[in-house]
Every structure is written in structure tokens, then in C-alpha cells.
Amino acid sequence: MAVHSIEQAVASSSRAYVLPPGFRPSYGTAGFRAVADLLHSTMFRCGILMAARALKTQQVTGICITASHNPAPDNGVKLVEPSGEMLCQDWESYANDLATAQTDAELAKRVMALLAAEGIPATGPALVMVAHDTRPSGPELAAAFADGVRCLGAQVQMCGLLTTPQLHWMVMSRNLGAPWAESDYYSALAGAYQRLVAGTQPLGQPLYMDCANGVAAPKMAALATALAAAGAPLALHLLNTGEGVLNGGCGSDFLQKDRQLPSNFQGVPPGARCCAVDGDSDRLMYFTPLQEAGGRALLFDGDRIACLSAMLLKDLISQLPPAAQDVSVGIIQTAYANGAASRYIRDNLGCSVEVTPTGVKYLHEAAHHFDVGVYFEANGHGTVLFSKTLLARLEQLKEESRAAFELLALAVVINQAVGDALSGILLVEAALRRKGWGLDQWAALYTDLPSRQLKVTVADRAAIVTTDAETRVSQPAGLQAAIDAAVAAVPNGRSFVRPSGTEDVVRVYAEAETQDAADGLAATVARLVHARAGGVGPAP
Numbered sequence: 001m002a003v004h005s006i007e008q009a010v011a012s013s014s015r016a017y018v019l020p021p022g023f024r025p026s027y028g029t030a031g032f033r034a035v036a037d038l039l040h041s042t043m044f045r046c047g048i049l050m051a052a053r054a055l056k057t058q059q060v061t062g063i064c065i066t067a068s069h070n071p072a073p074d075n076g077v078k079l080v081e082p083s084g085e086m087l088c089q090d091w092e093s094y095a096n097d098l099a100t101a102q103t104d105a106e107l108a109k110r111v112m113a114l115l116a117a118e119g120i121p122a123t124g125p126a127l128v129m130v131a132h133d134t135r136p137s138g139p140e141l142a143a144a145f146a147d148g149v150r151c152l153g154a155q156v157q158m159c160g161l162l163t164t165p166q167l168h169w170m171v172m173s174r175n176l177g178a179p180w181a182e183s184d185y186y187s188a189l190a191g192a193y194q195r196l197v198a199g200t201q202p203l204g205q206p207l208y209m210d211c212a213n214g215v216a217a218p219k220m221a222a223l224a225t226a227l228a229a230a231g232a233p234l235a236l237h238l239l240n241t242g243e244g245v246l247n248g249g250c251g252s253d254f255l256q257k258d259r260q261l262p263s264n265f266q267g268v269p270p271g272a273r274c275c276a277v278d279g280d281s282d283r284l285m286y287f288t289p290l291q292e293a294g295g296r297a298l299l300f301d302g303d304r305i306a307c308l309s310a311m312l313l314k315d316l317i318s319q320l321p322p323a324a325q326d327v328s329v330g331i332i333q334t335a336y337a338n339g340a341a342s343r344y345i346r347d348n349l350g351c352s353v354e355v356t357p358t359g360v361k362y363l364h365e366a367a368h369h370f371d372v373g374v375y376f377e378a379n380g381h382g383t384v385l386f387s388k389t390l391l392a393r394l395e396q397l398k399e400e401s402r403a404a405f406e407l408l409a410l411a412v413v414i415n416q417a418v419g420d421a422l423s424g425i426l427l428v429e430a431a432l433r434r435k436g437w438g439l440d441q442w443a444a445l446y447t448d449l450p451s452r453q454l455k456v457t458v459a460d461r462a463a464i465v466t467t468d469a470e471t472r473v474s475q476p477a478g479l480q481a482a483i484d485a486a487v488a489a490v491p492n493g494r495s496f497v498r499p500s501g502t503e504d505v506v507r508v509y510a511e512a513e514t515q516d517a518a519d520g521l522a523a524t525v526a527r528l529v530h531a532r533a534g535g536v537g538p539a540p
């Protein structure tokens with residue numbers, strides 16, 4: 001398509017997708033997110049962006065339309081690089097430029113500026129893949145996105161309902177020239193899981209899975225069919241499969257924040273092995289109902305999954321031929337990692353620990369610093385990345401070394417594009433089976449320090465500026481000193497605040513020796529934020 005016709009195509013197609021007055025989308029922790037009704041123009045513009053990215057890289061790109069763990073009326077975008085990773089950070093400013101253009105003509109100008117700045121040829125074949133979660137607004141927003149892609153003369157492949165990590169995996173595999181269909185995803189994971197658990201005993205009890213009333217329900221059922229066909233069946237009870245509200249009183253985020261059993265788990269016996277995912281199935285928490293009354297759950301969060309993964313990796317690496325055991329294993333966490341987990345990793349696992357700001361794009365990037373990078377946010381979002389060099393070395397060793405063969409299987413079980421709850425379940429199940437462990441042994445690795453997370457609403461959350469991987473506040477002046485004083489008054493206390501990148505709130509985190517002390521510290525810090533950073537409404 002010629003340059004002037006692109007400008008015209010953008011300007012004229014854009015008329016159907018007006019930026020709602022007063023709406024100022026901003027690319028946050030995981031892309032754009034808002035109430036779905038506001039997002040049509042954002043989707044259209046992201047279509048243009050990802051077509052440009054496909055033209056620039058001469059590879060397939062993608063988008064997942066989802067608001068993840070957020071409420072059902074919300075929606076959002078997660079933009080997918082040719083590698084299957086999240087959109088490269090250099091392009092986030094283009095995303096904001098396009099999403100915030102006030103008029104059709106201004107949008108067309110900004111698109112032309114992007115094409116010129118990136119030296120993108122005006123014509124050429126390009127393909128963008130699009131998927132959505134179970135939100136009712138998904139198909140309509142996908143159509144808006146597709147219109148944007150077509151403005152640049154690129155093609156769009158509508159993939160329908162998928163988990164976010166499935167679409168990332170499909171884009172990655174397609175660009176690698178590997179089998180990339182949804183059915184290939186199931187057979188690759190199932191086959192690799194079978195190789196990992198061959199010769200081990202099944203765990204004996206079924207896994208109860210909370211599907212958050214989202215996309216995980218049909219997709220886990222399909223994975224279970226593939227596992228049975230591969231000769232490694234997994235006994236599963238799927239709950240919250242879509243009969244209730246998406247992420248409503250269920251799902252991994254509910255569980256992490258409330259530590260209460262999700263809906264429909266009240267009859268599950270205490271001690272049973274349970275897991276929960278979020279609305280787009282990229283977060284995973286294990287849990288078990290506690291014996292005590294009140295429907296509380298004991299959580300096995302992302303930190304604990306990271307420890308279990310690192311143990312499995314270390315076991316396998318120690319079984320490689322001695323000359324091949326020089327493999328660096330790093331664990332990447334955010335400030336939300338429980339202090340007890342960080343201490344366990346440092347003192348007992350002997351792995352390096354890196355701390356990054358919140359958001360998997362930062363953790364994922366840091367994971368590339370190691371031969372094997374294990375990253376999980378405390379909320380269960382993460383994966384394990386294998387370097388290309390290590391994979392090549394393992395390929396050479398796989399005939400002579402069972403451990404090399406199994407490490408290669410592990411690299412297939414664990415989604416190499418992004419954090420993936422379904423693949424995470426297979427990772428945890430394989431690790432427990434290989435150790436012959438139940439939840440008790442996993443729980444006994446360390447005891448979490450009591451913690452509390454709160455949200456504070458302020459007039460402008462951008463008023464809070466942080467440094468040191470978001471652990472300290474540099475603005476507004478004086479707030480950090482006040483937080484320091486509050487923390488100093490609590491034995492073994494730790495607390496930090498940061499503006500959310502996905503919700504219009506400031507998040508407060510506190511940790512201490514007792515739950516009461518953690519609750520008290522969080523409340524004190526929340527009041528400090530409210531008082532010093534423009535709190536809205538009554539003080540917390």
C-alpha cells in the first residue's frame with residue numbers, strides 16, 4: 001500500500017473508533033486496561049501498532065484481548081512480540097502516542113511518523129494473530145483491532161478464545177517454524193510432561209482446580225485429554241468453570257488477596273491439593289483448605305512455586321555429567337516476594353536472587369541474565385526461561401544423559417514465551433511427583449511472614465514516584481521518611497508503596513512477625529499515603 005493511501009486509510013477507518021472524551025489511555029504494567037466500553041479506539045490503534053511491528057520485524061505478532069484478573073466489565077490488551085514475549089519496551093511510547101491521539105487526522109500523522117521513524121516499508125506481507133478471553137466484549141473489540149491491522153494492508157488471523165499464554169506460545173512457535181496450532185500446544189506440553197513423570201508414582205489424590213469462571217476451564221479440559229492420550233493422565237476436578245461471574249469470589253487473585261476458599265470449594269476436604277488460575281490463565285496459585293472453621297486457605301504462591309521449580313532444576317543439573325554442571329540458575333522476584341521466601345532462596349537453595357520492579361516484562365528481561373532464569377511474581381505470574389546456549393548443550397547431551405533429556409522436557413513443559421498457569425500446573429505436578437512429595441513437605445520448606453496488601457485511592461497516582469525497584473518513594477517529599485518511621489516501630493517490619501500500573505490506586509504492602517502487626521503497619525502506611533499523596537474520600 002502506498003504511503004498516502006495508508007494515511008487516508010487510517011484517517012477514514014478511524015472515524016468509526018472515536019476516542020471517548022476525557023479518556024486518556026496509558027500503557028501500564030501489562031498493556032492497556034479500562035472499562036470495555038471505552039476501549040474500541042484503543043483496540044483499533046493497537047491493531048495499527050501491531051501491524052507496524054509485524055512489518056518492521058517481518059514476523060508474525062499478536063494481541064490478547066483480556067483484563068486478566070480484573071472484573072468482567074473491564075477489558076484490555078496484551079501485545080505480543082514475534083518472540084512470544086511482551087511488546088518490546090521501546091515501542092510502548094508509540095503505543096501511548098497512537099492511543100492518545102485526539103483526532104483522526106492526528107492519529108494518521110502519528111502513524112506516519114512511526115512508520116518513518118522505524119523505516120517501515122509501506123507495503124509488504126504481514127500477519128497479526130488475535131485472541132480473546134471469555135469476556136462478552138472480546139469479539140467486538142477483536143473486530144476493532146482487526147480493522148486497525150487492515151489499515152496497514154496487513155492480514156489478521158482471528159484465533160477466537162484462547163488463554164493469554166496460548167496465544168503467546170502460538171506466535172513464538174509460528175515464528176520459529178515449529179508446529180503452532182492450539183492442538184500442538186496441548187500435545188507438546190502433554191508429551192513433555194509424560195517424559196518428565198515417566199517412572200514416578202501418580203500423586204494419588206485428584207487436583208481440584210478453580211478455573212475463575214474463565215477461559216482456563218475449556219482449555220484445561222483439552223489439556224487433560226491430551227495428557228491422557230500421552231499416557232500421563234492427571235486426575236482433575238474442575239470447579240468454577242463458567243457458571244458464575246468471571247473472577248468473582250474465585251480465581252488466583254481473590255485467593256491471594258482474601259486467603260479465603262473460592263466459591264464452590266467449601267466441600268473440598270482439608271489438605272486436598274487445589275490450585276487456582278486467573279481470568280486469562282497466566283497466574284497460578286496452589287492452595288489447600290485449612291482444617292479450622294471460617295473457610296480459610298493455606299496458599300502456595302508464586303514464591304513457593306519458584307522455590308519448588310528451582311529445587312527441581314538443581315536436582316536435574318546435579319545429575320548432568322560433571323563437566324556440564326556449570327549452569328547458572330537465577331531467581332527473579334519483585335518487592336512483593338515474601339521475606340521468608342527470599343531468605344530461603346539465599347540461604348538454602350544457593351541461587352542468585354534479582355529484584356525488579358513489578359510487571360513480568362521486567363522479570364522476564366532479568367531472567368535472560370542466567371542459563372536458567374526462574375521468575376514468579378508472588379501472585380503466581382511467571383515461568384522458567386532456558387537460554388539458547390543451554391538448550392543447545394542439552395541437545396548434545398540428551399542421548400547419554402537422562403537428566404539432559406529431562407531438562408529438555410522441562411523446557412517444553414514450561415512455556416518459554418510467558419508465564420502460563422496451565423503449563424505451571426504441569427511443572428508443579430511433575431516436581432511433586434518426582435520428589436514423592438505431598439503439600440506438607442512443600443509447605444515445610446519455610447513459613448511465610450504474615451503480610452497484608454491494601455489499596456489507597458488518590459487524586460493522581462502519578463504523584464507517587466518510586467526508586468530502588470519500587471521499594472522506596474522519592475516523591476512526594478517526606479512520605480518515605482514517614483514510612484521508614486512507621487516500619488522502624490514494628491519488629492522485623494517491611495513496607496513499601498507504589499502506584500498500580502493496572503488500576504487507579506496506590507498499592508500498600510506490609511510484612512511483620514505477626515498478622516496483627518502486618519495489618520497494623522499496612523493500615524498506618526495507607527493513612528500516610530492518604531494524608532501525604534492526595535488521598536480521595538475518607539482516610540483508610
Ligand SMILES: CC(=O)N[C@H]1[C@@H](OP(=O)(O)O)O[C@H](CO)[C@@H](O)[C@@H]1O
Nearest residue numbers: 029030359360377379500501502503
Ligand atoms: C501487586 C501485584 O500483584 N501487581 C500485579 C498487577 O500490577 P499493578 O501494577 O500492581 O496493578 O497486575 C500486573 C499484571 O497482571 C501484575 O504483573 C502485577 O504483579
Ligand SMILES: [Mg+2]
Nearest residue numbers: 068069278282
Ligand atoms: Mg492474568
